[in-house]
Amino acid sequence: MYQERTATRPIGSAIETNKVLRNTYALLSMTLIFSAAMAAISVVSQVSYGIGLIATIAGIVMLWFVLPRTANSATGIPVIFAITGLLGFGLGPIVGYYLAANPTIVMTALGGTAVIFLGLSAYALTTRKDFSFLAGFLFVGFFVVLAAALANIFLEIPALFLAVNAAIVLIMSGFILFQTSSIIHGGETNYIMATAGIFLSLLNMFQALLHLLGAFGNE
Amino acid sequence: MGWEKIATAVLLGAMLIFIFPRMRHALNNAPKGSAEDWKGFLFPIALVVGFVVLLILLVK
Numbered sequence: 001m002y003q004e005r006t007a008t009r010p011i012g013s014a015i016e017t018n019k020v021l022r023n024t025y026a027l028l029s030m031t032l033i034f035s036a037a038m039a040a041i042s043v044v045s046q047v048s049y050g051i052g053l054i055a056t057i058a059g060i061v062m063l064w065f066v067l068p069r070t071a072n073s074a075t076g077i078p079v080i081f082a083i084t085g086l087l088g089f090g091l092g093p094i095v096g097y098y099l100a101a102n103p104t105i106v107m108t109a110l111g112g113t114a115v116i117f118l119g120l121s122a123y124a125l126t127t128r129k130d131f132s133f134l135a136g137f138l139f140v141g142f143f144v145v146l147a148a149a150l151a152n153i154f155l156e157i158p159a160l161f162l163a164v165n166a167a168i169v170l171i172m173s174g175f176i177l178f179q180t181s182s183i184i185h186g187g188e189t190n191y192i193m194a195t196a197g198i199f200l201s202l203l204n205m206f207q208a209l210l211h212l213l214g215a216f217g218n219e
Numbered sequence: 220m221g222w223e224k225i226a227t228a229v230l231l232g233a234m235l236i237f238i239f240p241r242m243r244h245a246l247n248n249a250p251k252g253s254a255e256d257w258k259g260f261l262f263p264i265a266l267v268v269g270f271v272v273l274l275i276l277l278v279k
């Protein structure tokens with residue numbers, strides 16, 4: 001996963017990298033559209049938070065146990081669509097809640113996520129910096145944030161909720177840089193796994209932005 | 220406490236268990252960044268912070 005840095009790479013390797021990058025962005029855009037459609041179905045049918053949670057858990061279980069076993073075959077494509085569909089469906093109740101309260105918040109969070117993703121991807125692609133040194137920092141940060149989120153289920157401290165969501169936006173920004181750089185530098189050669197990683201970063205970032213904007217917008 | 224809260228707690232606990240070995244692997248194997256590398260990371264992150272503050276001001 002963490003390959004040594006090299007100043008120059010063979011032409012064949014560069015072509016392979018471009019292919020992975022192109023396939024990743026193509027699959028990412030298709031899964032995002034599919035996930036948004038599933039979220040829309042979830043919102044329109046007014047799915048409860050419990051059903052949304054079950055869909056999310058099913059998506060995460062597939063992500064952990066099914067995707068790694070299928071990512072190197074054609075079966076990986078329907079699996080990644082199933083995962084992103086379930087996660088999108090699971091997001092429906094939260095999106096529905098904010099749409100009912102203030103639709104501007106949802107649109108702002110959506111636009112904000114898109115701008116951050118495009119900006120960070122453009123930065124990683126144009127500078128071609130190697131962000132593999134971020135791996136330890138990002139995983140430790142994510143671990144701490146998850147532990148804080150778990151504690152806050154029982155503590156219910158609003159300030160901690162905001163801090164966790166602010167931290168998620170920053171950590172997911174770091175993951176986008178890390179994952180894009182990993183594709184560019186040949187660390188990630190499987191476009192299905194690359195898509196899953198970037199999709200999760202975007203989903204987490206959108207959800208965290210939604211909560212942050214909702215809290216500051218008094219919703 | 221509703222079952223949704225318990226299920227969310229179990230899910231977050233499982234995520235912690237799942238991430239822990241990856242975190243250890245990353246800490247042991249990832250290359251160390253130079254001051255220049257960190258500057259190259261902090262610059263776009265600072266822009267993200269500024270942008271999020273702008274979004275918050277927009278919805279306030």
